[in-house]
Amino acid sequence: MTSACVxxxxxxxxxxxxxxxxxAKSRSDIDxxxxxxxxxxxxxxxxxxxxxxxxxxxxxxxxxxxxxxxxLKTVSLEEREDLAVEEGQYEMRVGADxxxxxxxxxxxxxxxxxxxxxxxxIWNSDSPPQQS
Numbered sequence: 001m002t003s004a005c006v007x008x009x010x011x012x013x014x015x016x017x018x019x020x021x022x023x024a025k026s027r028s029d030i031d032x033x034x035x036x037x038x039x040x041x042x043x044x045x046x047x048x049x050x051x052x053x054x055x056x057x058x059x060x061x062x063x064x065x066x067x068x069x070x071x072l073k074t075v076s077l078e079e080r081e082d083l084a085v086e087e088g089q090y091e092m093r094v095g096a097d098x099x100x101x102x103x104x105x106x107x108x109x110x111x112x113x114x115x116x117x118x119x120x121x122i123w124n125s126d127s128p129p130q131q132s
Contacts, residue, residue, distance in 0.1 A: 043115050044108065082110040090123065102126045 033052045040048035074088045085107055092100040104123035108116045 044106075045116075084108040084110075084116065100125050100127060 107120035109119040
């Protein structure tokens with residue numbers, strides 16, 4: 001059995017890429033996009049999350065193929081003083097192909113600061129479960 005020490009910092013797979021062209025301005029733009037994404041996640045604002053993606057963006061979730069488009073269509077939205085129930089339909093795409101379609105229900109709760117958060121999120125595929 002042999003063992004070796006490897007300097008991971010010098011390893012090509014661990015090297016940082018070259019600095020962004022445009023310097024601090026590019027960095028601040030990227031930081032602003034990340035802050036918008038995080039804000040969308042923290043507040044449950046799907047439109048805000050979607051706003052940071054390019055129209056042809058690719059999303060690579062674990063255990064799934066690359067998704068290159070998702071369509072959500074709100075079918076109904078019923079709002080009360082501190083609660084809103086959203087029902088809708090979704091499509092997930094890989095390239096031009098629809099890889100999943102289904103329906104969802106989200107219960108939104110109003111926060112003390114006036115914002116909204118997702119209190120309950122459930123979705124179901126229209127496709128039957130795969131047989132093993």
